[in-house]
Amino acid sequence: MTLQTLWFILIAVLWIGYFVLEGFDFGVGILLRTVAKTQAERRAVLTTLGPVWDGNEVWLLVAGGATFAAFPEWYATLFSGFYLPLFLILVALIVRGVGFEYRSKYGRESWRARWDTAIVISSALPALLWGVAFANIVRGVPLVRDSYGVIHYDGGFFNLLNPFGLLGGLVTLSLFTTHGAIFLALKTDGVIRERANALVTKLGLAAAVFAVAFLVWASSLVNKPLVWVLSAVTAVCWLAALGMNLKAREGWAFIFSSLTLALAVTTLFFALYPNVMPNLNGVDGLTITNASSTHYTLTIMTWVAVVMTPLVLIYQGWTYWVFRKRVSATQIMDAEKGVLDTVHL
């Protein structure tokens, strides 16, 4: 296996980490107002994310940094090409992070209600846009080669909002929302758990419809038999997740929904390989060969990744173990009061 292939796989792994982890963050954010009605319930819901959301988001930063280091051409073409969707994603991630951290600092009803709305929107928007972006990468986008031989994206914003891209967006939006509901059923107790549990089946079936349609369409775009097989396994995992949830086996449901997301990313990357950005207008696309860094840089980065990734998995896993207890609304003290409320200004 060449180092380029290895790095293609490693970047897929980083996206798997990101979608599995921030996937449920997005879902929890989207469902904030749906599964939690009272102040105490909302705070319980956000507390399930509190210790982990930031660490989950780092997977995205590392995926970005690793793409920059290993495939600079891919990083440059993708980020300058998908310019406005990325801007919207960045704005949403900023608002969402601030929302999590600031929402409960202050007790005024209107303050918290506004942040709640902001969290719902800023969770849904990236959940949708990541799907649009990945669907377009797999489908291929219009690329041009300039007089220096550099390959650029040549499509604009609305080109990305094609039916296949939008279907991809609906897939990630519905999958992440369901994944978030499964996470909440696993991590909370009482009424939130019941509501989340009930939502999983409805949301999950909608997601299944979108996902199956998308996978069939995607599989027909790329001529690889194994993509069909992977798609089928992904679908089976998803049904297993929904089934386990019906039997109130939330741990297993979460494992299966995580596996589904991991397999979905695997399928997309497998469909893509050895391209990283296929050209819709011809053969001149970006591949793991013409987009990559030098052998020397890849070797160094491989050593760093091989040593550090297992360590990160260990200590991040340990965090989830430390905060493994369910959270319920009854545990929240002074739900109506923010931590900065002792004096009145």
Next chain:
Amino acid sequence: MNLDLARWQFAITTVYHFIFVPITIGTGFLVAGMQTAWYRTNNLKYLRATKFFGKLFLINFAMGVVTGIVQEFQFGMNWSSYSRFVGDIFGAPLAMEGLLAFFLESTFLGIWIFGWDRLPKKLHLASIWIAATGTLLSAYFILAANAWMQHPVGYKMNPTLGRAELTDIVRVLTQNTAVAAFAHTIPAAFFTAGGFVAGVAAWLLIRKRDVEMARPALKLGVITVIIAFVAVFFTGDWTSRIMTQQQPMKMAAAEALYDTTDNAPFSLLTIGTLDGSRPVYQIDLPSVLSLLSTGDANGVVKGVANIQAEYTAKYGEGDYIPNIPLAYWSFRLMIGFGALAFLFALLTLWRMRKGGLPTSKWFSRAMLTMPFLPLLANSLGWIFTETARQPWAVFGLIKTADGVSPTVSAGNVATTMIGFTALYGVLALIEFGLMFRAIKVGPEAITSSPDNEVGGDSTRPLVMSY
């Protein structure tokens, strides 16, 4: 047009991000120190200080995190030609920063925030130290990447692909430009954090609130400022010597020294022509510049005009002169604001001897500026370092004008620039409001040591919740 907008966007988002960065790095360690004092002595005033300054630290940290995401993405978005050119080298420290530092910071800070009643005391204390160490690692990698832009080493040019390629990662990570930048930036972060803690503590003291906790906090703040300033001073001297060797144009611009001279003076004030091309009136300290930049009062310091001629011969026709008034004034104001904070800290420490407390009017006014002076010095220092390297993005290799994304329209860059600026403006108001509120509320009353009982079931009230 595109270029100007992209540069303004980079300047706005980066200067804004770097308001939160030095406070995070320095305050993280100071809070870790406070918690260690509590752990060792069991004295509740240290626990109250930990929680109070910890809260302020977290309000600040959240902003640093979210504005940091933009940094990772904007190279690709607005500077795709730059990214293609440097990616083989520049990407590596960025990826390392993520893998080695960001995961560490975010994960262990999460553990620290929510772990008060979940972890044994010692492990909980360790988590803040680990998170703080993560911020140092992060600073090192990003400074090494920046140092490579100031002084590229360990690379070779690939003419076929038109890009720079890494040949020696050890040199990139250990060259003196990187080490000196780290040695200068980290004390500057402590300097900022010291000013922040001192300013907040003084605010409480002036209102005679929580004197028992605020007094040691003020002392910690001003001592941090004093020690950090001394370190910043000496590493700044080291940095400027390296700069004189590696980027003589930058030093000449900083001094508005137009012609090569020995016994070069350090100017205190220059009034120049509007375009900065010639000085009209200067007040000088004789020989000091030669001493600063070469270590010898008789050393030769090259002037702007001479270096321009030299670079034209070396790199071809072009304007190699940065914005001189900006370089000159940002360099001076950086030193000036820093020195002022140092002076306030010294005076305060002097008045605090033998258990006294400064009470006069100058103190209450000066202390209000304490959190801001070091921040200004930090920003101006970076504005100087980055703008006085112009027209280069990577010195001698690629000009900023050649780094901008060729396919992104000016309208798109303007959209994101306005979008980020508006969003950052609103967030600044919110952040400042929350910070002020948290200071006004003051430290919580803690009357008994928490038991740190490990575990707990799901019916027990949560010590920390969102």
